[in-house]
Amino acid sequence: MMATEDLFTPIHKGLRSMLYGLSGRLQTNDFADLAATTGLVTDLEYDFAVARSAGCILCTLNHHATDEESEIFPSVVKVESRLVPQLIEEHHELTRRELAIAQRAHALLALASKEERVDEGTRVNQDFNELFALYLTHMNREETELVPMMQRHFTDDQMVGMRSRIIGQMPPDRLFSILGWMLPSMNVTELATLLASVRRGAPPPFFQAVTKLCAEKVDAARWSEVSARIGL
Numbered sequence: 431m432m433a434t435e436d437l438f439t440p441i442h443k444g445l446r447s448m449l450y451g452l453s454g455r456l457q458t459n460d461f462a463d464l465a466a467t468t469g470l471v472t473d474l475e476y477d478f479a480v481a482r483s484a485g486c487i488l489c490t491l492n493h494h495a496t497d498e499e500s501e502i503f504p505s506v507v508k509v510e511s512r513l514v515p516q517l518i519e520e521h522h523e524l525t526r527r528e529l530a531i532a533q534r535a536h537a538l539l540a541l542a543s544k545e546e547r548v549d550e551g552t553r554v555n556q557d558f559n560e561l562f563a564l565y566l567t568h569m570n571r572e573e574t575e576l577v578p579m580m581q582r583h584f585t586d587d588q589m590v591g592m593r594s595r596i597i598g599q600m601p602p603d604r605l606f607s608i609l610g611w612m613l614p615s616m617n618v619t620e621l622a623t624l625l626a627s628v629r630r631g632a633p634p635p636f637f638q639a640v641t642k643l644c645a646e647k648v649d650a651a652r653w654s655e656v657s658a659r660i661g662l
């Protein structure tokens with residue numbers, strides 16, 4: 431029987447929501463307003479070069495690529511050698527742009543006049559829009575090419591093992607930060623399946639922490655449907 435696990439789409443749904451939200455903030459931000467702009471830049475690149483904080487948006491994108499390269503791609507390249515080097519090349523391009531945007535956004539905060547900040551803010555927004563388009567295309571490529579290919583070559587157990595290793599290596603603050611984006615981004619069927627598998631496979635306190643996060647983050651109507659389906 432063909433495998434059905436998908437290691438990419440659920441996390442990508444969370445990343446897409448994160449990018450859509452940031453895109454909305456960027457294009458409505460008043461770059462003349464230094465306090466608002468500082469808040470935006472902080473969320474974008476907070477300690478990007480130094481601490482890789484859990485809440486930093488660019489860090490989250492970067493961590494995601496690293497997780498794929500360390501726990502998924504080495505197995506995939508053994509069964510199909512063409513796609514992975516191309517995806518890694520795309521990761522490098524994305525990282526280069528993320529770093530450039532972080533530096534540019536940070537430098538913007540030091541500009542003396544409102545006019546300069548507004549001009550530079552427009553360019554930061556444009557740079558980000560390009561990154562956004564490339565990141566969406568990259569994720570779609572993983573979902574349309576890599577997911578079906580992995581389902582042909584790996585068993586569900588093997589893919590669950592890859593996901594468990596990724597999750598097992600994440601510091602809890604990072605894990606819950608990304609779950610906070612993922613859970614409200616999934617449909618009821620995906621959420622019910624995920625929670626049922628967490629309840630089966632993870633310690634009860636972790637399951638409770640995840641359901642608590644769902645109650646906070648997931649749209650109320652969707653969450654009550656999911657709770658009913660899994661008998662909470």
Ligand SMILES: [Fe+2]
Nearest residue numbers: 495498517572
């Ligand atoms: Fe990727």
Ligand SMILES: [Fe+2]
Nearest residue numbers: 438498569572
């Ligand atoms: Fe990805």
